[in-house]
Amino acid sequence: MSVDFSRRKFLRRSAAAGTAALVMPSFVARTADSVLGLGETLAPSYTGWADIYRKQWTWDKVVRGTHLVNCWYQAHCSWDVYVKDGMVFREEQAGEYEPVNANLPDFNPRGCNKGSCFSEKMYDPTRLKYPLKRVGERGGNKWKRITWDEALDEIADTWLDVSLKEGTDRTILDLGPGIDVGVATAGVLRFGVASRAIALDMNSEIGDAHRGAAVTFGTMTGDRSMDDYFYSDLILYWCNNPMVTQIPNAHFLNEARYNGAKIHAIAPDYNASAVHADLFVPVKPATDTALALGLCHLLMVEGGVNEAFCTEQTDMPLLIRMDTKGFLKEAEIRKGDYKNTHLFINEADEKIVAAPKDSLSLGDYKPKLEASATVKLLDGSEVEVRTVYSLIRERLKGYTPEFVAEICGIGVGMIRRMFKDVQAAKAMANVTSSNINKFYHGNLTERSMILLFALKGQFGQKGSGYSAFPFLSLDGLDPFALISKPDDFKALMHSMESMMKTQMAAGKTQEEIIYDMSNSMFIPGSSNFEGVQEPRLTCGALFWSIHGGIIADNADKTHDPFAKRPMQEYVDESLAKGHQFVAPDPGNDPRIMFSISSNSVRRVRGADAVLKNLYPKLDLSVVMDFRMNSTTQQADIILPVAGWYERTTHKWVTTLSPYLTVTNQAVKPYFESKTDWEIMGRLAQRIQDRAKVRGIKNFTNQDGENVRVETMGDWYTMNGEFPLDNDEKVMEHILKWSTNADVDWEELKEKGFARYKSIGHYVMGVGNMCEIPEDDSITHFTYHTRDKVPWATDTRRMQFYQDQDLYHEMDEVLPRYKHSPQIGGDYPLMMTSGHPRESVHANWRDSRIMLRLTRGEPFIMISPKDAEDRGIEDTDWVRVFNDVGEYHVRAKVAPSIQPAQTLIYHAWESYQFPKGSPRSVMATPMNPVELSGGYTHLRPVFTWSQPNIFDRDTRIEIVKLNPDEVGV
Numbered sequence: 023m024s025v026d027f028s029r030r031k032f033l034r035r036s037a038a039a040g041t042a043a044l045v046m047p048s049f050v051a052r053t054a055d056s057v058l059g060l061g062e063t064l065a066p067s068y069t070g071w072a073d074i075y076r077k078q079w080t081w082d083k084v085v086r087g088t089h090l091v092n093c094w095y096q097a098h099c100s101w102d103v104y105v106k107d108g109m110v111f112r113e114e115q116a117g118e119y120e121p122v123n124a125n126l127p128d129f130n131p132r133g134c135n136k137g138s139c140f141s142e143k144m145y146d147p148t149r150l151k152y153p154l155k156r157v158g159e160r161g162g163n164k165w166k167r168i169t170w171d172e173a174l175d176e177i178a179d180t181w182l183d184v185s186l187k188e189g190t191d192r193t194i195l196d197l198g199p200g201i202d203v204g205v206a207t208a209g210v211l212r213f214g215v216a217s218r219a220i221a222l223d224m225n226s227e228i229g230d231a232h233r234g235a236a237v238t239f240g241t242m243t244g245d246r247s248m249d250d251y252f253y254s255d256l257i258l259y260w261c262n263n264p265m266v267t268q269i270p271n272a273h274f275l276n277e278a279r280y281n282g283a284k285i286h287a288i289a290p291d292y293n294a295s296a297v298h299a300d301l302f303v304p305v306k307p308a309t310d311t312a313l314a315l316g317l318c319h320l321l322m323v324e325g326g327v328n329e330a331f332c333t334e335q336t337d338m339p340l341l342i343r344m345d346t347k348g349f350l351k352e353a354e355i356r357k358g359d360y361k362n363t364h365l366f367i368n369e370a371d372e373k374i375v376a377a378p379k380d381s382l383s384l385g386d387y388k389p390k391l392e393a394s395a396t397v398k399l400l401d402g403s404e405v406e407v408r409t410v411y412s413l414i415r416e417r418l419k420g421y422t423p424e425f426v427a428e429i430c431g432i433g434v435g436m437i438r439r440m441f442k443d444v445q446a447a448k449a450m451a452n453v454t455s456s457n458i459n460k461f462y463h464g465n466l467t468e469r470s471m472i473l474l475f476a477l478k479g480q481f482g483q484k485g486s487g488y489s490a491f492p493f494l495s496l497d498g499l500d501p502f503a504l505i506s507k508p509d510d511f512k513a514l515m516h517s518m519e520s521m522m523k524t525q526m527a528a529g530k531t532q533e534e535i536i537y538d539m540s541n542s543m544f545i546p547g548s549s550n551f552e553g554v555q556e557p558r559l560t561c562g563a564l565f566w567s568i569h570g571g572i573i574a575d576n577a578d579k580t581h582d583p584f585a586k587r588p589m590q591e592y593v594d595e596s597l598a599k600g601h602q603f604v605a606p607d608p609g610n611d612p613r614i615m616f617s618i619s620s621n622s623v624r625r626v627r628g629a630d631a632v633l634k635n636l637y638p639k640l641d642l643s644v645v646m647d648f649r650m651n652s653t654t655q656q657a658d659i660i661l662p663v664a665g666w667y668e669r670t671t672h673k674w675v676t677t678l679s680p681y682l683t684v685t686n687q688a689v690k691p692y693f694e695s696k697t698d699w700e701i702m703g704r705l706a707q708r709i710q711d712r713a714k715v716r717g718i719k720n721f722t723n724q725d726g727e728n729v730r731v732e733t734m735g736d737w738y739t740m741n742g743e744f745p746l747d748n749d750e751k752v753m754e755h756i757l758k759w760s761t762n763a764d765v766d767w768e769e770l771k772e773k774g775f776a777r778y779k780s781i782g783h784y785v786m787g788v789g790n791m792c793e794i795p796e797d798d799s800i801t802h803f804t805y806h807t808r809d810k811v812p813w814a815t816d817t818r819r820m821q822f823y824q825d826q827d828l829y830h831e832m833d834e835v836l837p838r839y840k841h842s843p844q845i846g847g848d849y850p851l852m853m854t855s856g857h858p859r860e861s862v863h864a865n866w867r868d869s870r871i872m873l874r875l876t877r878g879e880p881f882i883m884i885s886p887k888d889a890e891d892r893g894i895e896d897t898d899w900v901r902v903f904n905d906v907g908e909y910h911v912r913a914k915v916a917p918s919i920q921p922a923q924t925l926i927y928h929a930w931e932s933y934q935f936p937k938g939s940p941r942s943v944m945a946t947p948m949n950p951v952e953l954s955g956g957y958t959h960l961r962p963v964f965t966w967s968q969p970n971i972f973d974r975d976t977r978i979e980i981v982k983l984n985p986d987e988v989g990v
Contacts, residue, residue, distance in 0.1 A: 081106045086116060086774025087685040088673055089137050090206075090619075090666045092199030093862045094230070095454060095492065096268045098675040098683040099132035100774040103141075103667050105688050110141045110667050116774055119681070123797050126249040127277045129679055134269040136862065139871045140666065144692070148649040148868065150662035151693035160637060161656050170694065173659050174708040177614075180642045181217070181709060182718060182731070184613040189724035190218035191546075191558070191606040192613040194565070197221055198620020199228060199863065203495045203674035205752045206698035210618055211503035213702040214557045216734045217709070218723050219616075220605045225965035226952075227562035228625065229460035233952055233970060234468020235490035237824055239803075240814030240959040241533070241789030242966040245454050245492035245677045248274040250799035252281055253485025256447035259287040260471065261310055262455030265295040266859040271678055275453070284443055288313065290854070291883075291925060292918040303440055306431040307852050307923050308461050308975045312839040314470035316426030317441055319418040321477050326445040328479025329391055334382055335807060336476055336820040338411035339366040339389035341374070341397075345405050347835065348825045349817070352376050354399050364817050366409070367393045379818050380529055382810040410823045410836075414473070417836050429839065431920075449485035450478060454492055454678075457856065460974040462582075462842055462949055469822065469837040476820055482807025484799065491966075492676035494790075497782035498760030502752070504554055507740045511759055517551050533788050534814045540785045540964045544603040547725040555727060561968040563948070564604040568593070569612055571635025572628040572946050572971070579905045580947040582843040584832055592828075592950040601955020602962060602969065611639040616646065617653050618698065619663075624652035624864050624931055627973040628946035630907060630938075646701060648692070651864060652932040662695035669697045670750040670771075672757070677790055677800050681775040682763050684753070703746040707735030762787070785964050789814075816958035828954040842975040846945045847905035849977040851888065851924050853943070858927035867929050880934055882926040883916040884980065892980060899983040904976070906945050909938030910988050913980070924978065936989035943978055946971045 087103040100116040115138075119129035153173040154165040184192050195214055201207050214221050225231050232242035248271045251257060257278060265272050276298070279285055287299035288310065296302045305313055321327050332338045341350040341364075352360030355374065364377045366389035374397065375387055391411040398404050423434045430437075444450065452471065458464040472488050480486040501514050525535050542548040543559045550556065567573045577589045585592075596602045606612060623629050637643065637656060645657040648665050667688040675683055691697065696704075713719075713731040723729050730737055739745065744752050754767045762782030770776050778794050781787045791805040805811040812818035816825070822836060829835045842852070857863075860872040873879075882902060884894065894900060896915045901908055902924075911926070919925055932939045952969035954960045962968045 078111070081111065083688075085686045085688045086772070087113070087667050087688055088683045088774070089140055090200060090202045090671070090673055090685065091863060091865050093134070093136070094456070095264075095676065095678060096134060096270050096862075098673050098679060098681065099134070099137055099270055100681075100683055101133060101137060103688045108689055110144065110688055112141050113138060118773070119775070122249060122799065126252050126799060127274055129248070129681070132270040132679065135860065135875070136866045136872065139866075139869065142871065143866065143869055144648075144665040144667065146870070148651070149665075149692055150648060150650065150654075150660060150695065152662060153694065154660040156658045160643070160658065161633070163655050165660070170704070173661060174704055175712065177642065177644060177659065177705060178708040178712040181614060182712060182716065184641060185217075185723070185729065186718070186721065188613060189606065189610070190729055191220050191724060192610065193217065193219040194612050194615045195219050195221040196224075196615055196617045196620045196622055198224060198618065198622065198625070200619030202671050203499060204671035204756065205669070205749045206619070206671060208499060208502050208752055208756065209699035209702035211499075211557050212738050213706055215503060215555050216706055216730055216737055218555070218558060218725075218727055218729050220558050220560050222562040222565055223559050223964055223968065224562040224620070226968040226970045227566060229970055229972070230456040230491065231459055231966045231968060231970055232456070232468060232491045233459055233465040233966070234472065235488075236966040237465065237960065238469055238472050238815075238821055239490065239789070240821070241537070242491045243493050243786055243789030244802045245489040245790065246451070246487065246802050247680055247800035248678050250485055250801055251275060251278040251283070251451060253799065254278055254283045254449045254451045255485070256284050256286070256443055256450045258450070258452040259285065259289070259295050259299065260452050261289070261458045261467070262453055263289065263293045263295045263856060264453050265298070266293065267455070267857045267862070268453075268678075269859070286440060286443065290920050290923050294859075301440060301443070303432060303436060304920065306429070306920065307854050308463065308842040309430045309839075310458075311463065311467040311470045311837070312421065312426050312429040313437070314467065314474050315418060315421040315837065315839060316423060316437060317444055318470070318474050318477055319421040320423070320438075320441045321445065321474070322415055322418060324441075324445070327477050331479030331481070332411065332476060333389050333391055334384055335481065337364075337817040337823055338409060338414065339391050339393075340364045340377060340410050340817060340819075340823070341366060341407040342410060342413060342823065343405050343407055347830060349823070350397065350407050355397060357400065362816070366390070367395060377817070377819075379812065382806065382812055382819065414822065414836060417838060421839070444474070444478070447478070447480070449483060450475065450480045451486055452489050454489035456491070457974070459970055460855075460972060462845060462947065462972045462975055463840045464970070464972075464974075465949065465952065466834065466837055466840060470839075472820075473822055473837055476822070482801065482804050484801050487802055489802075492678050493674065493786040494677055494680055494762075494778055494781065495674040495784050495787055496672065496682065496756055496760040497762055497784040497787070498756040498758065500784070501759055502756050504556060505740070506737055508743055508755070514551065514554070521550070531812055531814065532783075533791065536783060536785050536788050537814060537963050541961045543964065544962045546605070547727060558605065559964060560603055560605040561962060563969050563971045564593070564602060566626050566628070566632055567946070567948060567971060568604055568608050569636055570626070570628070570632035572631045573948075574635070575631040576628060576906055576945040576947070579847060579945040580843055580845045581848075582947070584840060585950055586831060587950075589948060589950070592953050593948070596953035596955060599956060601960075602953055612636065613639070613641045614644070615640055615642075616644045617657070618646045621647070621651045621653045621864055623656055624929070624939075624941075627941060627944040627971050628906075629941040646698065648695065649865070655933070661701055662693070663701065664691035664695045664697045668692060668695070670753050672753060675778075677802065680778045680794055680800060682765070682770065682778055683775045684770055686771055686774075687749070697749050699749050699752055700746040703735065703738045706738040710735040814959055821959070824960075826954050826957045826960055828951045832951050834951050843947070844977050845947060845972065845975055846943055846977045849904050849979045851922055851978050851980060853902070853940070853976045853978045854923060854925050854974050855928045855940070856925065858929065861927075861929045864929040864931055867931055868934065877912070877914070879912060880926070880930045881912045881914040882924055882980070883914045883919050884924050885919040885921045886915055886917055887921045888924075888980075889913065889915045892982060894980070894982050899985065899988045900980045901983050901987075902943060902978050902980050904943050904945075904978050907938060907942035909940060909942045910936050910983060924980065944973045944976055946973065
């Protein structure tokens with residue numbers, strides 16, 4: 023049996039399905055025999071549309087579910103899932119979130135247009151029914167149906183061959199944004215621990231790593247709950263469009279405005295959020311850094327700096343040597359073990375004093391913010407020192423309103439109007455977004471915005487603070503992924519507690535210790551606990567750039583005038599020094615790649631280079647997904663995964679809506695699809711079985727680690743304690759072993775959600791550094807501002823001065839404005855992007871219902887002036903090109919877009935373009951400073967402090983195509 027999923031046939035089938043659905047309700051065609059392959063005796067006795075119409079409001083059961091897609095900031099909504107005759111017919115929002123208190127808006131209802139049509143998406147023509155094997159050339163879209171046994175045998179034998187001959191690090195687990203950080207992730211992690219495969223950390227690769235926050239706070243995580251905006255008096259929509267990207271959260275922002283808060287929308291395009299703002303600030307793309315620093319300049323010149331906050335919470339009073347431009351350390355002026363102790367000048371007696379390291383409380387000291395002095399060093403020489411604050415003031419002098427207005431393309435009057443609101447604000451907040459760090463100099467933008475908030479002292483008070491990256495999850499996942507049997511849990515926790523006590527006694531905070539533990543997972547052969555192997559991680563951005571050949575193909579297609587060396591030299595130096603990590607080592611080619619909830623061919627910027635350079639090196643490409651997409655088309659074997667209503671698990675959430683949210687199995691998995699937990703366990707068991715047949719024993723891999731092939735399947739299930747067909751038991755134990763939720767599993771399963779009790783110990787949640795009140799909003803970073811717990815940085819303060827070699831070389835030790843480099847070549851237009859209201863990610867990009875909300879096909883937005891200059895009219899086909907490549911797409915002439923800017927909303931599948939795709943023009947460079955390391959808080963940690971790869975300021979040109987040129 024051969025199945026052809028070529029682009030034309032795929033679209034023809036989708037169009038036919040869409041036409042039928044327009045004639046009658048979508049559920050008419052959903053008979054159990056046609057959808058699930060059940061026998062006639064189980065098929066409902068519907069004779070036509072009238073029977074369906076009469077019975078559409080009847081059902082067999084209702085269960086609580088959610089959607090395991092990376093819609094991130096608007097994520098984790100609880101839904102009622104309605105089941106009839108073994109199929110999901112529809113879903114409704116579960117509007118049962120209890121009010122936190124009478125003075126705050128509640129969280130009802132949560133949901134969006136995508137979630138409300140998943141019941142149709144799970145039965146559309148893209149659903150995968152059976153394991154498939156490639157027929158013909160890779161990427162040819164021809165398949166034959168195979169059995170699970172055939173698929174698992176081939177994968178297991180290939181894994182054994184590759185691992186024994188070349189190493190276990192040649193197997194890559196490409197974990198995409200669709201991971202649940204629940205049962206599915208537990209399966210992938212346990213398989214990774216047992217097999218010693220390499221798991222890609224994709225967060226920096228997708229541009230969500232909030233590098234500016236990470237280098238300033240020591241963590242990228244830190245955000246409020248949405249109801250906290252009700253306390254704000256000024257809310258900044260800066261580099262985001264929350265009315266589109268945060269649909270379930272948007273009402274909080276509108277209600278805050280009704281409550282008296284002012285809204286500023288700072289964006290290049292007049293978007294759905296700007297429409298409802300009190301002030302729209304139409305900056306040119308990628309110039310936000312200049313605006314933020316201009317506002318900082320005005321605060322220092324015209325007043326508004328909170329000196330007490332800057333003195334206590336930041337590095338601004340610390341001393342910098344003017345000869346080396348590095349921090350002055352106590353060991354340089356006094357004998358003793360003072361290697362990493364920073365210094366300030368006490369205002370009362372002008373003495374140089376060591377900054378406390380165990381608390382942010384200054385006691386009787388009052389450091390001087392604006393100061394300089396001459397200091398005698400131990401060797402007898404003298405050196406001039408100045409405070410970080412004085413250096414910031416000096417750097418800001420040039421950012422006058424007139425200078426900023428010229429850069430940003432806005433009026434001086436608008437800058438001053440914005441400043442007056444900032445200056446007067448008592449509770450200023452921004453709305454989080456991951457748009458900023460998709461720009462080449464996004465780290466500088468974020469650092470500059472945080473500087474504005476810090477100078478104002480806008481942290482730790484209700485309704486105030488800079489929002490970085492929001493995240494919460496059950497912290498029972500990590501121990502579940504590591505232990506060999508349930509009884510080992512207590513021993514592991516005891517070991518962790520002992521280590522915590524020892525290191526905290528040595529002066530480290532709990533937050534820093536957890537980050538240290540995460541960092542070790544990038545280092546070959548390391549482990550935090552004796553006798554316990556942990557997952558092995560590597561940076562996704564470096565993996566695709568090096569092994570995918572993006573740097574090799576495109577490094578010379580980006581001109582960064584501030585870079586003093588070629589990109590490859592920066593990469594080589596970072597890897598050689600152990601500042602960043604990539605696995606396998608350059609030159610050792612990956613051989614097996616599992617794409618798990620990861621549509622990387624569509625997602626990775628510069629994916630054309632990956633297809634050209636990486637895929638030919640792979641012996642086996644395995645894709646685990648529930649739908650056909652751009653990445654499945656490049657697979658050798660496709661394994662069909664159960665849909666979101668066909669499994670039981672919980673989903674990671676965010677502080678924005680701090681509710682532990684679960685999905686229950688509403689119906690059986692579609693045809694022969696299986697859950698991730700079962701698939702990874704079956705594979706582990708098959709490797710064990712095939713190893714036994716082939717006489718292969720446990721072996722030592724390239725990093726000196728023991729690979730347990732003789733017991734891999736047994737270890738995975740903890741000797742049968744967690745059966746492969748019982749996701750619910752796994753979920754129950756992850757909950758049971760978590761410290762940050764206090765709810766019974768049966769109660770949670772029935773209700774679908776429960777409010778988190780604390781941030782827990784999970785690496786991505788602990789950075790919020792705050793409590794979760796039962797009767798009030800979440801305000802992040804209060805452990806720092808209220809309780810004086812040090813920040814997880816080198817100075818143990820909010821750090822604006824980055825004393826690291828690459829930051830010195832690139833003149834970025836302090837925030838500054840840099841114009842965008844010419845990414846892709848010297849072309850006049852900038853190609854920006856964003857999350858669309860109709861998709862967020864690609865799961866719904868070919869949805870019949872969602873396509874009806876747009877033009878039904880990809881389009882690039884262009885300003886009327888740029889269109890007129892090029893003779894382009896609305897809906898014309900155009901060629902988008904630069905030095906990297908080209909793609910064909912329709913034009914949408916949009917007055918909301920600035921001249922020299924274009925915008926194509928992302929997530930379109932590759933097969934939806936007649937030629938190429940937006941990835942075809944993305945040079946995908948790296949910024950040298952983001953390769954830094956060897957510094958306390960500039961080390962890779964899971965999800966941050968790794969290099970990003972960029973797409974938002976790609977340079978392009980657009981020309982009109984004749985109809986006969988399209989696709990040629």
